[in-house]
Amino acid sequence: MREAHQDAVARVSEERLWRRHMEMARIGAIPGNGVNRAALSQEDIAARKVLIGWARDRNFEVGVDAIGNLFVRRPGHDAAAAPVMTGSHLDSQPRGGRFDGVYGVLAGLEALQAIDEAGVKTRRPIELVAWTNEEGGRFPPCTMGSAVYTGARKLEDFLDVKDNEGVALRNALAQTLAATPELAQRPMKTPVAAYIEAHIEQGPLLENAGKTIGVVTGIQGLRWFSIEVFGKTDHAGTTPLALRQDALRDAVYVIHALHELTRDATDTVRFTVGRMLVTPNSTNSVASHVLFSVDVRHPDPVTIDRLGKAVEPTARKAAKQCTIKVTPTLRDDPCVFDPGVISAVERASNELELRSMRLPSGASHDAMYMARICPTGMIFVPCEKGVSHNEAENAKSADLAAGARVLTAALLELANKDE
């Protein structure tokens, strides 16, 4: 590692990084050390303002694009060179933790600040991005900001998505953008030289193996569906069961059948029904409409394709009295990261004498979309017992700092590679 780069890495502050995590964790804090910071909510806006404040303290440029992705830029000395980018997201699950997403943003800011404090000149600019609505918990689907930024999906396709309270994304987005009117407007899909995202693992592998750094090789594929069951509401006391079109009863049959479809002795398939809305949702009335989500994932392209294709026919066959509508809402094939970025992360770990291992990601990340437009990789750090999407999510301050150091070294290598 060059001496200047070593100097930058040495300026990564574990104390400052932890303190910023705790400050962000207060925004949307919920009992049990958790965070509820829904995308495009007042809490999300507050977190954005805190990040913008920290970036301005170092005189970094801040911009925003049409879907609210926030960009913090430290210029390079080659005006024509595309930036090296890092980042993650500030939004959380409804009952999420203090590290999922926000770690990648704060580690990226720590890297930019350490490089800046060390006075290291880079050929390429280094940019930090905070993607809008990575979680999809309020407005499905997830990884929306990076999907739109990379051109994989159109912004217009998402504007009418509504949250559980009926608020359209269009309005929540407008409110978020209006809260920071001073930011420079950024176009979508500007050229990017490379992208590295730091994240907690959200699984137990690193902890179980006693490793500090996960060198992420790719992301498993997924299929999301929204399944609607259309029944008829009736009086629960008078209507014979044979005459009913009970949407909740059929939803239960469909979910049962999908459990059977995805049964897997190796426990590799991930199948989840996490969201269900019942209408009219009254003890006394047969349900007329049920909407539920389906999330299926697998690392093998052939298996995820087979399972994804089987969801609709399996659901149709299982419904007994109601009509159903199956809408695919997200489709990501397994993604393989760039060997050059994987090597840069692995090399940085080795030079910093950190115990690392290669592993795939079980969760989706914005890196999946970035991999479509530029060489991409990820850095994982351990989280306690692999718990995530849960208030109890936890990580060690030393591991977070180690990840930020690897990120700093890898960003510098990529930003100065062709010099």
Next chain:
Amino acid sequence: MREAHQDAVARVSEERLWRRHMEMARIGAIPGNGVNRAALSQEDIAARKVLIGWARDRNFEVGVDAIGNLFVRRPGHDAAAAPVMTGSHLDSQPRGGRFDGVYGVLAGLEALQAIDEAGVKTRRPIELVAWTNEEGGRFPPCTMGSAVYTGARKLEDFLDVKDNEGVALRNALAQTLAATPELAQRPMKTPVAAYIEAHIEQGPLLENAGKTIGVVTGIQGLRWFSIEVFGKTDHAGTTPLALRQDALRDAVYVIHALHELTRDATDTVRFTVGRMLVTPNSTNSVASHVLFSVDVRHPDPVTIDRLGKAVEPTARKAAKQCTIKVTPTLRDDPCVFDPGVISAVERASNELELRSMRLPSGASHDAMYMARICPTGMIFVPCEKGVSHNEAENAKSADLAAGARVLTAALLELANKDE
């Protein structure tokens, strides 16, 4: 029938009764001719005010008790005599119709007004009651107003019940009572000589048999439960299924098992899961908590007892990974109406030359609780295809008027019986 009574019955106005139904149907109107008039909502308050206005136009006394049950009274000439009472409810299901409940209130008002216009003197007072929260759609359980009035349940037990938006019944009730501060306060459980409730059948028997009047013999028994499944939220992409405590998955297993428990070749058992709330309710997160309702009914006391007792062990056995909590929320044994009131209704039908049949009620009604404190009966009129708890609920104006005439005659017979 006495001549004076015949005169009163002749003054029942089909046109006025229908017009009042249509006026009430505008309060909380929803698309498809439906009504959403939740108990203790602004719409409920508006409906109460309209009813009070009509009662005042005839100089009837209006009173209210601590749970908001409204009483309209036409005095008798024997100051010591307990009243004959009629009524039903003004609240509706979230996607309810224009006749369920409100018919019994308007038919009762029509009877009082017809008797008053005819100048018929009665020994006993005749009272009309509009019970609070019969549906239980917003604040479970149902038939709350009559349960409290008759002393079957205590008001205090219900004050902390919350609706789906987290509003406590205590606050909604205070708001409702504050909207009509001028009303006289009524004590609970004052003596009642007899109670007759008019209602649409909410089932297909009268229509299929070509009858106008149902002489109701009793009400089937029911058991309500609130079942909670306690799991653990986790990331849907990373957590192996074997390590999950997925509350929604276990809820599906439990509901499936309860379907098996209540399977009945004669299609007499009524089993409904109509309400389900999922936490955190996100596509991407394993559900940590699911709450759902169970409603089981049967006319036979032995069968409903057996089924009710089997719900909790069946649910416990079906849950695979989560702990569950089963809370009984309502328990009503099958009820048999008073032979004297049944005869009075049947006699009135015959004297008015209306086609009638005896039948049990599939739905619960406030009459069930009134039967515990006084001789009680009900009058059913047909509704289209038996559809109820549905926007498409419909009834014929002529049938509604016929029921009001039977009610008028039966009330007069009971109010003057011991003269």
